[in-house]
Amino acid sequence: MTSNPQFSPTSTGFLTGGGETGSLMRSFDWAATPLGDPAQWPQPLKTLMGVLLTANQPMFIAWGAQRTLLYNDGYAEILSSKHPAALGRDVLDVWAEIRGDLEPIVDQAYAGVPAHMDDIELLMLRKGYPEETHFSFSYTPVRDEAGLVAGFFCPCIEITDQVLGERRRLADTDRQRRLFEQAPGFIAILDGPEHKFEFVNAAYRRLTGDRAFVGMSVRDALPELAGQGFFELLDQVYASGERFVAEESPIQFEGPDGRSRQRFLDFIYEPILDDAGKATGIFVEGHDVTQAHQARVKLRESEERSRRIVEGVKDHAIFTTDSGGTIVDWTPGAETVFGWTAQEICGQNAEILFMPEDRATQVPAQELATARAQGCANDERFHVRRDGSRFFANGSVRPLHDSRGEVTGFIKIARDETARRAAEAALEETALRYRLAAKATNDAIWDWDLATNHVDWNEAIRVLFGYAEDDVEPTGDWWISHIHPDDRERVDTAIHAVIDGSNDLWAAEYRFQRVDGTFADVFDRGHVVRDEQGQALRMIGAMLDLTERKRAENALREINETLEQRVADRTADLIATQDALRQSQKMEAVGQLTGGLAHDFNNLLTGISGSLELMQTRISQGRMTDVERYVGAAQGAARRAAALTHRLLAFSRRQTLTPKPTDVRQLVSGMEELIQRTVGPAIMIETVNAAGLWPSLIDPSQLENAILNLCINARDAMPDGGKITIETANRWMDHRAAEQRGLEPGQYISLCVSDTGTGMPPDVIARAFDPFFTTKPIGEGTGLGLSMIYGFAKQSGGSVSIYSEVGDGTMVCVYLPRHLGETETEDTPVDADNLPRAEDGETVLVIDDEPTVRMLVGEVLTELGYTAIEAVDGAAGLKIINSDLRIDLLVTDVGLPGGMNGRQVADAARSVRPDLKVLFITGYAENAVLSHGHLDPGMHVLTKPFAMDTIAARIRDLIEG
Template identity: 35%
Template sequence: MTFEQSNINRTTSTPPSMLEFPWHETPLGARDTWPATLAVAVEMIMASKFPQCLVWGEELITIHNEAFKPLLGEKPNAQGRPFSDVWSESWEAIAPIAARAFAGEATFIEDFQLQVVRRGYPELAYFTFCYSPVRDEHGRVLGILDTVVETTEKVVIESQLLHEQQRQRTLNETLEKRVAQRTRERDSIWQHSRDLLATLDDSGRLSSASPSWQRILEQQGESLLGRSFLELMHPNDIEAAREQLALLTNDSVQIKSRCAHADGSWRWIAWYLTVDGETTYAYGRDIDEEKQRAAALAQVEEQLRQAQKMDAVGQLTGGIAHDFNNLLAGIIGNLELLGSRISQGNIGGLERYTGAALGAANRAANLTHRLLAFSRRQTLAPKPINVNHLVQDLEELLQRTVGPHIQVEFDPATSPWTVLVDPNQLENAVLNLCINARDAMPEAGTLGITTRNVTLTLEQAQMHDVPPGEYLSLQVSDTGSGMAQPIIARAFDPFFTTKPTGKGTGLGLSMIYGFARQSGGMAYIESCVDDGTTVYILLPRDHQLAQAPDAAPQPGESLKTLPAPHKNILLVDDETTLRELIGEVLEELGYAVLHAENGPRALDILQSSAAIDLLLSDVGLPGGMNGRQVADAAREIRPGLKVLFITGYAESSVMHADDLDVDMQVLTKPFEIDTLACRVTQLLG
């Protein structure tokens, strides 16, 4: 079924909520694949009580909150549809404004007139809205945040009031016999109007004030007579109001100012003033609530900007520079000593320096993996697993790790639900949590590991920021010192640690949180001072029983055990040193290697008559084409060509195994030479 057909079918029943909507049928894909910028923006609008929608990507996909629905009337469900389709009848007027927002310009327009069809017939409506560009961490505009309120009723009332004013001016020129009737009508408006009404003499002083002054500002009309109109305003607003009043001739002017309430507070009033002879008529509408809404909108936008800033901070922060500098010092120092010994002809014991350099390099690789886990950009290899079996296999290691003074207790769930996660990352998460628990119990205590099947209701799911449904809950608890609430609030922040200097990186819990979120679940903490701590990892239940084949290289294989295959490989990488190193390794294995430094050069080779059995390409490439685009183009030219991606940063196009075509695999940098050789041999059969 096509995207358009699915939307048509849904119009016959109650539209699904944003959380229930089948986003995988839209160009945005499943929610768990959304980039952080989109996920945060959606979280903000769904939390807002103000009508808001997000217009995302080149397809202008619409994501709106519940408060936005009344604006749609009986329109078909707008969720997941192109914004230009939702408002097709008025798109000609909206499109230029949307284009300005995508160009980076925030636009605020009041009482914008549109002809819309939302109840089966065209109607004229007015809206006050703000189009704010939503940027990613690189400053690129990916979408528009549309905050809107319908002002049709207000515009109609204002139009009626202005019409009444004109009608009264006309009545002044009619026959004397209608004066009484006109006076009664005017008096009725004067008495019952919900707006502040007043007349000013030629010196700008109030000559009359309607009873609404008492209702809105609790100011008696009699006490206002003879006072200057400007004296009623906040001192900071007087100068701007005076400039507007200077423009008042035969045309109306508008002034927004704060006016004093009897209780000493200030209320925002939108004034409409017009002059008739020596009398000025003033109509004031209370917009204090609208100002509060505008302030709330500004706060939401600031929260969105702060979330975007935190996402950028999560990718690279100053704290990592310290750790990397230490590791690089170890690598450089040992390599310099190695070079010095070789130049002196002293080749004894060189493995000590190479081993130290390799050890530091592996620790650096582990640190980058932790950062990728925190930022939810690591390359995962999810498999259906039984968490009980995983924990049972770890029990002996955990007991040795925490020491004999701590008792380890495992309380497994009966028939636990299968979950689809990367088992290595889950093992690391459990080990990290157990080490944290051990450190919280330096003398003695009990470490508990519990698994439970849980079903989250909509309310519970919203509390944990996950979709409602079935989850496997993995809990690691201790009887240690516990944590205060301010510590819990920051526990998942990167580089935050309560351990002494040199005892921890502050990335352990942030890595666990990132792994849980990237796996479609959540992590949270419950703790009290002196009453222990429990960390919960919620992982969504996997309803697919079939286990995906393991594409990892088999243990025990090495360069020496692999056969010489006599195959041809096209190697694409813009890093010359790495490309030459990989090429040399492959050539030693018996492969013929063709080199390309970017996508266009690779396409030139692919379009030639050269025999190629495997495309080995980095994901991030210069020249306007990334590795996935090169692979797609290569398969157009050479159908069935086998592809191995190598990447140090998991691009969304190869983030999950489900995104890869047949005979496509991913290898994450840094990798061992043996691992590369095994993976290439496996792909080439």
């Protein structure tokens, strides 16, 4: 391109402006083009050029037969790389790549026919590569002064971006529609306030029964939704422009058969908003979760059933922990077994339930590790309750897993085995006592199964009578055949009369054959064991060889009969015989439980039964003057029998204690007058009580009995008078001092009773605590006093020591542990003549297999205004407990027939009536049943025999307490 030196700007004023392209036109060598000098251009072209150069819209002019191209800056951008070379060239040559598309339109314009295109697609090559473009333009023919078409004028707009954008939008819309159609959840698009269906996908059609309702309103398409709240929700979302979300919402659809079917839906109503934020429609999306809902309902029902089952189990502790052992869930059964409530225990580590020594050796962590590795961990060990007490439990731990199989926690189930172990221990202890007694006694113990006629004998049958093991046949016939012929019929008739009758006790003296054919004098006695119907099942007894006693008694009788003539030369023989008799009696007492104390008890029972018979005789005769004396005699004998029983129980350390914090100093001071009267005026009493004496947790009555026994022993050691000193003091026992006295190191109080009597040699001191050992003459002591004191001290956690030298007196010291609490105020004595009466409707259930006891207790209760209900055994009593009858107090014997003892009956009753008060009455101690000699809250024990006013007062105290 070269400049034209003859070009004059003044002749080309129509080319003014036009930006970069305008400047190019003004400097362009138009003379080299078919158009020639611009000054000579026809007026129509000049006019159009003025419009073109001042317009912002892309425009071009094709002029002349050669279609010379003229354009502005806007069109230069469309030309892209073809600019500026395109200026002054043939427009069809410039767009050679689309000539075939443009040429018909150009020809039409030159023919004088205008053309308009809203969207023409052209494949241009303007940027070095083929490019799809779109334009909106019009070709307007332009005529010269002669009226002939000289060219055409084309304003145009490139709409490539709009067309391609719309195409992409339509593609996106179509893809979105396909996604909606194929979506697993149901989708619908509603339009306008009437909520007309604009779109529904396949899932929505399946949900609604494949109905065709596009274009219909929701109310018309799904009329069954009326009254279910969905129409109102749609109106609310449309009006507020706020979305609504629902989970597991129930909905009723009408099926093709006209039946209603319920589904559960998770769905969302999302308003479709315009630019002004106004709702124009609603987008509906959701899922049919009916199966999941039903599964969750079934799971909740199953979990609820499981929860009720778990919470209903009261004798098992069931709880769960997280993977680290922290307690998460705690059932009522766990609360019952361990004592903690769920609020107290949840959040704490399960280690708190284990014994300290188990925690120290990592037993809880090992248990969880075993359960994690093996799927289960079983244990039998002691655990700890909330109150600090321990109990034996049988338990198992299993892991809990999530859906991926990962361990998320553990569940533990534990059963309190305390009662079972206690029962087993009691049974074993009973069996052991029987075996030891059978081995230790000189009696021939026998156990006769009446149904099979089988008899078990202990070793004594062979020792006493010389038989070898094979000589003794285990049958009742063998025993009968060895009775002396003159005694056989009498003994056989008597024993079968007891078996076939209602009496359970049998005793007889007869002669029994030894292995050498001689006969021994024996005393045999037995007890019948019956079933609930009274049918005799077994008979258990003991045979005592009386031969030596008979020989001694005969010798003594012979000596007594000839005493006046032979006193001088037979004195020594008499003393020897007496010693032999005394030794025989003592060995009998040590060797047996069934017959050793028969003499003492028979004397006491004779006093009781004789007094009762005399009372009956005097009453039948109408002679009432002596009745009171016989009543006093019977009561005195009964009290002495009870005292002997308590001494035996104290020796065996099995009496039921009622310990309470006791001021021993005050107790001793209160006994001074009683002790002085007991020992008599020849003995001086001195008490030395330490200031600030510690209290001790003991049974006060047992300590009083121990002090009195020690003072009586001291008195007996000073037949010519003397002094008894009772001294109390606080003692700190270090390891050495405690070990010497058989104690644990710690704080104790000492109570020492010393005398100025004869003292004891070492061999007597060594045997002083042996049962039945006494240095007193026959009939003046049982040998149980110090044994009782020893048993009481040991059971109270203390010990007893004796310090004595012959001629220097004796000191007996009782050591009792210090109690770190306050002492209790002494109970007010019972007023037997003015016992408190029952309140309206108060009812007492009395369970005792002894009819006499039931009758007496029932009479006393009725007399005091109570309603008394009687039961013969535990099963009958529990039927009453489980009824709707009012029961304020349970009075039960400890030893009951029928398989349940009194404690088991009480526990079963308290499981039904937790606040039920219980009074145990017993003729012997039941430590295994009564929690090792101590009673649970709301339980008292009363030892037989007892006065009726005593049990009446105790019943009133229990009910009111």
